[in-house]
Amino acid sequence: MVHKTLGGYLDSIRDDPAEYRSVSRVVNPMDFDVTAVLQRLEDRREFPVVEFRNPLTMHGEPSEFPIVSNLWATRERCAEAVGVPRAEAGPRLGVRFSELVGNRLEPRLVSSDDAPVQTHVHRGDDADMLRFPVVRHAEMDLGGATTMALAMHEPDDEFYNVSFVKAFPAPGGRAGLTIHSKDLGRMTRAWERRGEAFPVINILGAHPGFWLGTLNNTPYGDNEYATIGGFIREPLRLAPSVTWGKDFLVPADAEIIIEGEITPGELTVVDPFGEISGLYQEQQLAPVMRVTAITHRDAAIYQDVFSGHREHILLGSIPIEGSIYLHLKRKLGTVTAVHLPYSACGRYTAYISISKTEEYQGKQAGLQALAHSPNLHTAVVVDDNIDVFNEEEVIWAVNTWVNPARDVDVIRNVSHNGEPSGLGYSKVIIDATRTKVMATSTRFRVPPAALARVNLGDWLDSANGGAR
Numbered sequence: 001m002v003h004k005t006l007g008g009y010l011d012s013i014r015d016d017p018a019e020y021r022s023v024s025r026v027v028n029p030m031d032f033d034v035t036a037v038l039q040r041l042e043d044r045r046e047f048p049v050v051e052f053r054n055p056l057t058m059h060g061e062p063s064e065f066p067i068v069s070n071l072w073a074t075r076e077r078c079a080e081a082v083g084v085p086r087a088e089a090g091p092r093l094g095v096r097f098s099e100l101v102g103n104r105l106e107p108r109l110v111s112s113d114d115a116p117v118q119t120h121v122h123r124g125d126d127a128d129m130l131r132f133p134v135v136r137h138a139e140m141d142l143g144g145a146t147t148m149a150l151a152m153h154e155p156d157d158e159f160y161n162v163s164f165v166k167a168f169p170a171p172g173g174r175a176g177l178t179i180h181s182k183d184l185g186r187m188t189r190a191w192e193r194r195g196e197a198f199p200v201i202n203i204l205g206a207h208p209g210f211w212l213g214t215l216n217n218t219p220y221g222d223n224e225y226a227t228i229g230g231f232i233r234e235p236l237r238l239a240p241s242v243t244w245g246k247d248f249l250v251p252a253d254a255e256i257i258i259e260g261e262i263t264p265g266e267l268t269v270v271d272p273f274g275e276i277s278g279l280y281q282e283q284q285l286a287p288v289m290r291v292t293a294i295t296h297r298d299a300a301i302y303q304d305v306f307s308g309h310r311e312h313i314l315l316g317s318i319p320i321e322g323s324i325y326l327h328l329k330r331k332l333g334t335v336t337a338v339h340l341p342y343s344a345c346g347r348y349t350a351y352i353s354i355s356k357t358e359e360y361q362g363k364q365a366g367l368q369a370l371a372h373s374p375n376l377h378t379a380v381v382v383d384d385n386i387d388v389f390n391e392e393e394v395i396w397a398v399n400t401w402v403n404p405a406r407d408v409d410v411i412r413n414v415s416h417n418g419e420p421s422g423l424g425y426s427k428v429i430i431d432a433t434r435t436k437v438m439a440t441s442t443r444f445r446v447p448p449a450a451l452a453r454v455n456l457g458d459w460l461d462s463a464n465g466g467a468r
Contacts, residue, residue: 020051032139065296094319165181
């Protein structure tokens with residue numbers, strides 16, 4: 001059986017220049033060469049996966065590992081990565097992702113000899129994170145940072161959490177970790193209460209479906225190794241780690257794994273770093289990972305996320321869209337679509353359409369969405385004749401149907417002060433549905449029958465102005 005890998009996925013798209021581009025010239029990722037190329041492409045509204053074949057390491061030497069970035073910059077690639085047809089990459093994609101959460105497959109244990117990621121093992125002084133082509137993303141970043149996931153398990157339990165974390169490599173086999181995940185934070189506190197160093201792994205490359213399986217709103221205690229299996233549609237193969245054996249299992253088909261330990265109370269400076277909000281995260285003290293081993297497969301690929309840009313936005317927003325939709329469907333039954341727009345970084349605002357029959361249902365949907373997704377700051381609720389994936393229509397509804405005194409509610413002191421911080425500890429509901437308690441004007445339209453009879457290919461003259 002050919003197991004799902006990052007390299008295998010890239011092979012499936014290499015022949016399509018709209019999906020894959022490569023850079024063969026030498027690039028210095030610490031001097032912003034990588035992010036400058038990605039920004040230039042984004043400015044042209046082009047979003048291919050980009051492979052940088054000849055990057056430099058943090059030591060300034062040629063790297064044996066190419067860099068791959070921008071993997072999730074289109075909804076179509078996000079769909080394809082989990083076996084969903086590209087044609088279904090529109091409004092229902094988030095729902096499909098949420099349905100996959102229920103298709104958990106228990107992982108399968110294999111030996112180290114059957115784990116490609118352990119083909120090469122580095123320990124001691126050779127376990128040096130500076131050997132990697134670590135990317136510095138934005139001009140005021142503290143330094144280069146890995147942007148992939150950390151895996152951890154609960155003390156005295158067998159379930160694992162896998163969440164995206166920034167690691168700032170430093171000399172001496174150390175790296176500062178910026179941990180945003182509430183589940184990883186909870187696990188970290190549980191380990192710290194024991195007062196002993198605890199194991200973590202940094203995964204620096206895997207099949208794109210692997211990562212999409214880590215981003216869903218699953219209850220604490222769910223084993224995300226099993227959830228990932230549902231997304232890649234095969235049991236995730238796990239092998240005993242080099243450092244801890246069967247006490248900590250690692251993804252056997254990953255590209256690169258850094259094994260390390262966190263000592264409670266040992267802190268270092270991390271950040272600033274350009275985050276999902278489009279702002280810099282403030283400098284802070286954070287835990288330190290001390291590297292115990294580095295393993296990688298033959299011809300391993302170093303994977304990076306273009307932080308704060310389209311792939312970073314889509315990577316999290318699509319699973320959240322589906323999670324909110326299914327939650328509202330179960331609780332209320334009125335929801336017709338949910339979208340987390342690029343303009344709000346795919347995290348902070350939800351556009352929700354409902355089939356409204358009662359006046360209170362708009363605010364009810366907003367309240368439920370805000371309670372379900374802690375990162376949401378604002379819920380905008382519109383009628384089901386508004387396409388929530390068309391921001392012009394949503395803003396039209398806000399400007400047409402909203403009476404601020406009646407339809408805008410501020411809920412104070414209910415959230416952490418996350419970025420962006422303009423709302424402080426508050427959340428906002430904007431009910432932009434058409435009121436049912438008073439007469440309102442009707443939105444005009446061209447009659448559907450007229451639209452149905454006009455096929456532009458039959459009606460328009462040819463491009464040179466003459467009749468065909």
